[in-house]
Amino acid sequence: MQNSLSGKHIVLCVCGGIAAYKSVELLRLFQKAGADVKVVMTGNAEHFVGSMTFEAISGHPVFKGMYGGAPDAEMRHIAWADEADAVVIAPATANIIGKLANGIADDAMTTFMLAVTAPKIICPSMNTHMYENRAVQRNIDTLEGDGFVIVDPGEGELACGAVGAGRLPEPGYIFDRVVSIFFSKDFKGKKVLVTAGPTREAIDPVRFVSNPSSGKMGYAIAKAAADRGAEVILISGPTNLKTPYGVSRNDVVSAGEMADAVFDQVDAADIIIKVAAVSDYTPSSKAEHKIKKGEGGISIKMERTVDILAELGRRKKHQILVGFAAETQNLKDNALDKLNRKNLDIIAGNLVGDPSSGFNSDTNKINLFLKDGSIEELPEMDKDAAAHVLLDRIASRIMETQSKNNN
Numbered sequence: 452m453q454n455s456l457s458g459k460h461i462v463l464c465v466c467g468g469i470a471a472y473k474s475v476e477l478l479r480l481f482q483k484a485g486a487d488v489k490v491v492m493t494g495n496a497e498h499f500v501g502s503m504t505f506e507a508i509s510g511h512p513v514f515k516g517m518y519g520g521a522p523d524a525e526m527r528h529i530a531w532a533d534e535a536d537a538v539v540i541a542p543a544t545a546n547i548i549g550k551l552a553n554g555i556a557d558d559a560m561t562t563f564m565l566a567v568t569a570p571k572i573i574c575p576s577m578n579t580h581m582y583e584n585r586a587v588q589r590n591i592d593t594l595e596g597d598g599f600v601i602v603d604p605g606e607g608e609l610a611c612g613a614v615g616a617g618r619l620p621e622p623g624y625i626f627d628r629v630v631s632i633f634f635s636k637d638f639k640g641k642k643v644l645v646t647a648g649p650t651r652e653a654i655d656p657v658r659f660v661s662n663p664s665s666g667k668m669g670y671a672i673a674k675a676a677a678d679r680g681a682e683v684i685l686i687s688g689p690t691n692l693k694t695p696y697g698v699s700r701n702d703v704v705s706a707g708e709m710a711d712a713v714f715d716q717v718d719a720a721d722i723i724i725k726v727a728a729v730s731d732y733t734p735s736s737k738a739e740h741k742i743k744k745g746e747g748g749i750s751i752k753m754e755r756t757v758d759i760l761a762e763l764g765r766r767k768k769h770q771i772l773v774g775f776a777a778e779t780q781n782l783k784d785n786a787l788d789k790l791n792r793k794n795l796d797i798i799a800g801n802l803v804g805d806p807s808s809g810f811n812s813d814t815n816k817i818n819l820f821l822k823d824g825s826i827e828e829l830p831e832m833d834k835d836a837a838a839h840v841l842l843d844r845i846a847s848r849i850m851e852t853q854s855k856n857n858n
């Protein structure tokens with residue numbers, strides 16, 4: 452997220468809805484990512500959050516009226532529209548949606564919106580019955596047809612007491628959708644299969660063998676690939692993470708289930724990235740009922756699971772195959788051994804056991820080992836950034852293969 456919007460000009464339009472308070476946090480997220488943010492408000496929005504709040508945080512005057520006020524106010528609708536790299540309306544009421552769908556320009560926000568040529572992201576938020584009203588749905592369809600990006604509202608209990616669709620998504624989610632607009636779509640047309648998270652191998656109905664993988668690294672890669680235009684299938688062990696926008700997720704529990712899910716998808720995939728921490732061993736048998744404790748210790752007989760990545764290496768045809776190596780020592784030797792033995796194009800080695808790298812951390816320190824013998828030591832960076840660097844290297848490998856095939 453750091454600096455992902457550096458140098459960008461975002462205009463945040465706030466309408467009169469109960470969710471307007473969430474726009475303050477959205478403004479902060481854009482700023483933290485390096486964007487310069489200006490705010491446009493409807494007259495009704497001021498009943499929910501004062502313009503002073505947005506002025507103080509954005510460091511700019513709020514544009515809320517065409518006439519009066521600052522000397523430049525009359526031309527702000529053009530100047531701000533020309534400068535904007537993206538415009539976000541959050542929350543967007545039924546009223547603004549109706550006006551924009553019909554080209555009405557009767558206040559500062561609607562007049563400004565007609566002048567915008569940058570991407571326009573609109574986040575409807577209202578009572579469920581209002582949202583489902585045919586006129587509102589018709590207007591949303593019209594805006595989608597006109598090129599607006601619609602961020603669908605979430606479902607749940609609304610401030611009015613109704614339960615259903617209409618809730619403004621969390622600011623972090625809207626932020627991610629806006630950031631994704633700025634990525635180049637260099638993976639468009641590619642199908643990327645990512646595995647993430649741990650596996651759990653059952654001992655009895657209430658106990659299992661597993662590891663501390665949170666899924667963060669794999670989900671970051673799935674998200675980055677989707678942001679860059681890929682069709683992404685994420686095969687995930689148990690995690691607490693939300694599915695990134697644009698990613699299709701298939702949940703599994705054990706190494707055996709993960710193997711079946713991966714082998715089902717392998718032929719259609721162009722790129723396979725195996726980030727999951729798959730258990731190498733599973734109990735030879737699972738007790739039908741909870742094992743009762745006795746006086747002495749117990750031994751559990753374990754047997755090998757399928758090495759999914761090694762099997763993919765054996766079956767490999769056109770795919771680019773990327774593995775991860777989680778090591779506590781001899782990172783280089785162990786990673787190179789896995790690169791060769793499993794027939795991989797790239798392996799990302801990371802030391803685990805360090806709080807800033809590997810399992811469950813927000814950052815990672817990865818060394819990339821490529822099939823051509825090159826090695827790249829990446830500095831510590833957040834997992835989203837590491838995901839993009841890995842995808843950059845995969846993109847270069849695709850270009851090399853294409854140019855070899857053309858010669």
Ligand code: PMT
Binds near residue numbers: 729757759
């Ligand atoms: O999920 P996080 O908390 O963000 O942590 C990220 C991570 C540390 C899990 C990740 O960065 C990582 O290193 N993933 C690989 C973990 C692992 O199982 O490494 P390994 O060295 O044991 O396995 C090597 C490769 O073989 C991996 O790509 C693994 O997915 C694969 N494998 C392993 C065993 C097996 N039975 N089948 C496999 O496909």
